[in-house]
Every structure is written in C-alpha cells, then in structure tokens.
Amino acid sequence: MKHQAPLTVGPLVAGPGTRVIGVVPVDLGEGRLVELPIVVVHGAFPGARVAVTAGIHGAEYVSIVALRDVAMSLDPALVRGSLVAVLTANPAAFAARTIYLNPMDGTNLNRVFPGKADGSPTQRLARWITDHVIAGSDVFVDMHCGDMNEALVSFTGVEETGDADVDARSRALAEAYGLRYLLIGPASGTTTTAAASLGISAVLGEVGGQGRWPAEDVALHAAGLRRLLRAAGLVDEAPETPRHVTEMLRSEAWMRATSTGYWHPSVEVGMRVAKGTVVGEVRDAFGKVLEQPIAPLDGVVIFLVTSLAMNEGDPLLALAG
Ligand SMILES: [Zn+2]
Numbered sequence: 586m587k588h589q590a591p592l593t594v595g596p597l598v599a600g601p602g603t604r605v606i607g608v609v610p611v612d613l614g615e616g617r618l619v620e621l622p623i624v625v626v627h628g629a630f631p632g633a634r635v636a637v638t639a640g641i642h643g644a645e646y647v648s649i650v651a652l653r654d655v656a657m658s659l660d661p662a663l664v665r666g667s668l669v670a671v672l673t674a675n676p677a678a679f680a681a682r683t684i685y686l687n688p689m690d691g692t693n694l695n696r697v698f699p700g701k702a703d704g705s706p707t708q709r710l711a712r713w714i715t716d717h718v719i720a721g722s723d724v725f726v727d728m729h730c731g732d733m734n735e736a737l738v739s740f741t742g743v744e745e746t747g748d749a750d751v752d753a754r755s756r757a758l759a760e761a762y763g764l765r766y767l768l769i770g771p772a773s774g775t776t777t778t779a780a781a782s783l784g785i786s787a788v789l790g791e792v793g794g795q796g797r798w799p800a801e802d803v804a805l806h807a808a809g810l811r812r813l814l815r816a817a818g819l820v821d822e823a824p825e826t827p828r829h830v831t832e833m834l835r836s837e838a839w840m841r842a843t844s845t846g847y848w849h850p851s852v853e854v855g856m857r858v859a860k861g862t863v864v865g866e867v868r869d870a871f872g873k874v875l876e877q878p879i880a881p882l883d884g885v886v887i888f889l890v891t892s893l894a895m896n897e898g899d900p901l902l903a904l905a906g
Pocket of ligand 1: 641642645729730732
C-alpha cells in the first residue's frame, strides 16, 4: 500500500492512521485571538478529505455535540481519506451565548465568507477557516441548527454552482445525509458558497435548536454526517437512512420584522402555509398590533423565531416551497 503523507491543519500534524486533537490559536488582529478546537482524523488509507465545521453560530448546540461525537469516535485505522473537524468555529459567540453574531464585532460569521485577511475579527476568522479548513478539501459540510431563539425542521441545503459535477456530488451527499427536506439555492457570504466557489462539493445540515441538545436531535445530526462520510467513501458503516422521502424545496423566503416589539406567531415550524396567510403579529408592550406579516409564497415553515422579543429587521421565520 502506498504510504500517505501527514496531514497538516495549522499547527496540527496527523500521520496516516492517527487522530490528532488540539486547540488552534487564530490571530484576529490587534492582539485578539480565538482558539478553535480541531480534530484531524487522518485515515490509514487514501481517500477524500472531508472538512466539517460546527458552531459557526455559537449557540447552535446540536451541531457542536454531534460533530464532536462523530470526530472523536471514528477509528482512524479503518478510515479512507481524512476528516478535518472544527468543533466550535466561533468560540467567542459560544462563550457569550450570543445569537447570530460574533460579540467581538457584532457580525454574523456566516455572512462574510470567504473572509478577509486584514478585515474585522469575524472577517479574519472566516478567512482562516476558508484557507486552512475549506480549501484543499474534497467535500465540505457546515453543521448548524436553529439558534437559541429558533425552532426548525431538519433539512440540508446545497448551492447550485453551475459546475454539473460539483453540483451532482453535493446533491448526492445531501441526500445521503437523509434529512426531511433539501433546500436548493444560493446564500451569499456563507461557508457553503465559499466552498462551492472553490469547486468543492458542500452541504449545509440543520437539526434542532432553541438552545437545547436533546439526545435524539444529536443522534439524527450525527447519523446524517456518518451517512455522508460513507457516501464520500471514508467509512463503510453508517446508521440506516430514515424511512421518510426527502422533499426538495427550491424557493425560499425569509420574512423579517418591520417593527420592534413582541412576536406572537400563529404558525408552527414544519407547517405548510399558503401564500397570503397572516403568519402572526408583532405587538407593542400593551398588546396593540403593530404588524401582521403575510406569507409571500406557498411553503413549509423551515424555521420559526420562538422568542417573544422581536427587533425590526430580524427574521420572523423562513418559508421554503
Ligand atoms: Zn446557524
């Protein structure tokens, strides 16, 4: 058998057939530093390199726990290819328990990819992940869930890049993940867009939310990742695919509040909503209705904000049809 070269990620160096773990410092400029917990599983046999991030949004706990479970339990002696796993990609947001934003500069990390080496802390963090984790991989997976204030249905998402081979592989890997819905469409500034623009097949995975990490959600997310790793050729064993049929959704609309106040949704996550339906009310502190947002398309409620607090410009929910 051909001897494989070691795999290097920042200061971590993994020989073939080994797992290396470490906390990797990333310089975000002006003396600011974050430390990313990273696992490199370098298989004993040649194969694809799969890079996976979790915790791009710091309070998305199901993804963080599921990725740790998978990365720490793979047996490097049996793996073909390699797994590079960033277990918590936004440590400052995790520590501060913030939704959406990195508290270092109030920026959403998943809107600034591929990032900027001389930019703000969040832009620099994105650049480091693009250069050291995403670039050079054959497949990229970004594991998310609903944020601390969001419920969602389980879904995967893929880009369409126009490169037929990259797109077909992304689609096949998302189908292997085996969640209830598959969303197809571009989202600018995201990890998966950055990967796709490098010609790397990329899948977004979303399970659970609301600041919880129940065992069944963690198991669903982890099983999806294991099936994807099997489809990418890294492992032979993976949990069975759930019996549901994955439904493909091609159009997506994020509904945002136009007023600040108290959010009273009248739909539930997973519900199918007709275009023109009033999806809830934003009220003032005394209960007076400020707005009654109306569904702009027929679709499934993919995620729903479940906090009473609502701010002008914030998402209320997303529909996909
Ligand atoms: Zn997220």
